[in-house]
Amino acid sequence: MTSFESRRLKIPDIILIKRNGHRDKRGYTTRIYDRSEYKSAGIGEEFVEDLLSYSVRNVLRGLHYQEPPKAQSKLVAVLQGKIFDVAVDIRKRSKNYGQWAGVTLSSENQTLIYIPKGFAHGYCVLSRGATIMYKLSEEYDPSLDRGIAWNDPRIGIKWPVDSPIISQKDASWPPLRDSGVRDR
DSSP, X not given: XXXXXXXXXXXXXXXXXXXXXXXXXXXXXXXXXXXXXXXXXXXXXXXXXXXXXXXXXXXXXXXXXXXXXXXXXXXXXXXXXXXXXXXXXXXXXXXXXXXXXXXXXXXXXXXXXXXXXXXEEEEEEOSSEEEEEEEESSOOOGGGEEEOOTTOTTTOOOOSOSSOBOOHHHHTXXXXXXXXXXXX
16 A cells, blocks of 8 residues: 555645555554655655745635745645645646646645645645644745735635735735736
């Protein structure tokens, strides 16, 4: 039996991964990453940095991306809590440019999402709090840090929170059409 099951979302470059762990009355054990199994699912990234983030209910983070030459692929897992996770295709030459895919990730459903380079990423917290772990294919470079408006009407993300808590930085990002996203 493999540690994972995977399926591609409506934007096929985004891969949803269901972890198959062992659960009993003591709790559970599950593998988050296995290079060989991920490779067989179409994820050939080498991850170089891990990031841990904690947010409270209704926090919305995003939509973030990092410009080349340090564009990042991400593997996102929820260690505790529940989030609605979103990826937006910002590859100008893609047939899916400007489209989004969203899924619910939680510590209960043991699901991760793989988001390749060329996508903006964001999430909102649906539980009292959530601890999120990212595996990143490039180190963070603040000079290449970018974002697009979380509520861009042309993208039309259906966020499941009415009054999100948003940082000043995230509230200031422009819509996709004004973002200066470079061709990839």
